[in-house]
Amino acid sequence: MAELLAAARARLESDGSAALSLRAVARDLGMASSAVYRYVPSRDALLTLLIIEAYDAVGEVAETAAADADRDPAQTWLEVARAVRRWALDQPYSFELIYGTPVRGYRAPDDTVRPAVRLWGVIIGLLMAAADGGTLDPAGPDFDPTGRMAPEALATAGFTDPTTVSDEVARIAVRSGTLFTSLVGAISVELFGHLHRVADDHARFFDVTIATAAAGVGLRITLD
Amino acid sequence: MAELLAAARARLESDGSAALSLRAVARDLGMASSAVYRYVPSRDALLTLLIIEAYDAVGEVAETAAADADRDPAQTWLEVARAVRRWALDQPYSFELIYGTPVRGYRAPDDTVRPAVRLWGVIIGLLMAAADGGTLDPAGPDFDPTGRMAPEALATAGFTDPTTVSDEVARIAVRSGTLFTSLVGAISVELFGHLHRVADDHARFFDVTIATAAAGVGLRITLD
DNA sequence: CACATCAGAGAGCGGTGCTCTCGTTCGATT
């Protein structure tokens, strides 16, 4: 089973998710394609395993970057974003697998929710830290947060008891959406080729995009 | 040829790009699969045609929304973003086709550049209008725009002669990247299921995300 | 009328996911 996953991971990294063929994996293992079905019920199930791996990988990358960086939450967010970008450029197919077009007819099982939420946890944690430290500027547009972010998500991320999400917490958590979107958006846009003939220095474009979006939620990032 | 494109479009809208099968299109037309190759050299070429159609469609949606909306550039941007989102939710597979994971081994030919740049044109136009009207706040982070945005892109969008892009224009154009990213990012995140169990009211999440990112570049959007 | 061009058909190649049946092997129970 471990060998199977390793072979599938190798195939994914070299050929991409769309080309991940169960038969090819079987060939790499020196087995008949039918034998693989002893371990995995379908190709999509195999993909699910890789998806969970990818979510966990990006979650760990973000958590590590957040722990390693300096104290200022805004600069820490920049470092986290950079780390995630580096990971995505390194393993583009893993990024595509989780943040790109979902596989046709594929419905993510609940097993993927917990690892997927790790990144949200890092983001919300940074916003909380900024609020506590008094470095969180007033956000651009303010609005009523009731019912906007699911309390369940906050609870899964380990912040509060789902039944008692304070208005204060919700108001901050809402801003995490913009940070998350700017991160996924900036990487997607670069990775999927939409900066072709638009921007030259992709790393700089990324930094600026992250910093600008962060300014909107009240995090002042200074770029050198 | 027109029938072929129509059938392919229908297949795309019902099954998605990954499942767009030349044989299926041929069946829909009552032809042998080999006959289709009289008109189109390969499946990828057929996809390219649909990609160009999609870029043009989203470009027109954006241009129309920009023309119809009121005078305030910030509010107009919100309307443009909403219109593009509506289009994407309406034709998810077309959105995926251009802003999702690129098709394996597919390299976009230059024919796609011009339609792809229409959306950029709308964005830059709005920023210019805001700057002219004096409603463009100082952006979050400021930075040297030299060499950041390709002059060619500005020229293609119809703003300047590529050799003479003023520093003023470049400084404004740079901000368009954040708006573009927030738009594509917000739609991707929603369409690809990353708001599942995170946000309840997707339309509101979208508005807030767009407005917050816009605040970072200096556009004040007011949400009701 | 002869001829060339073109649209389409059909078979076939190697590939895919997946299912079914068949044999083997190996470990636990009696």
Place this chain on the structure above:
DNA sequence: AATCGAACGAGAGCACCGCTCTCTGATGTG
């Protein structure tokens, strides 16, 4: 120790895919 059953793997086969090849027939033109 013998036996039984579960687990594992192989192989054939189904329907589908992109794509190529050859062949047929219609069509229009010199």
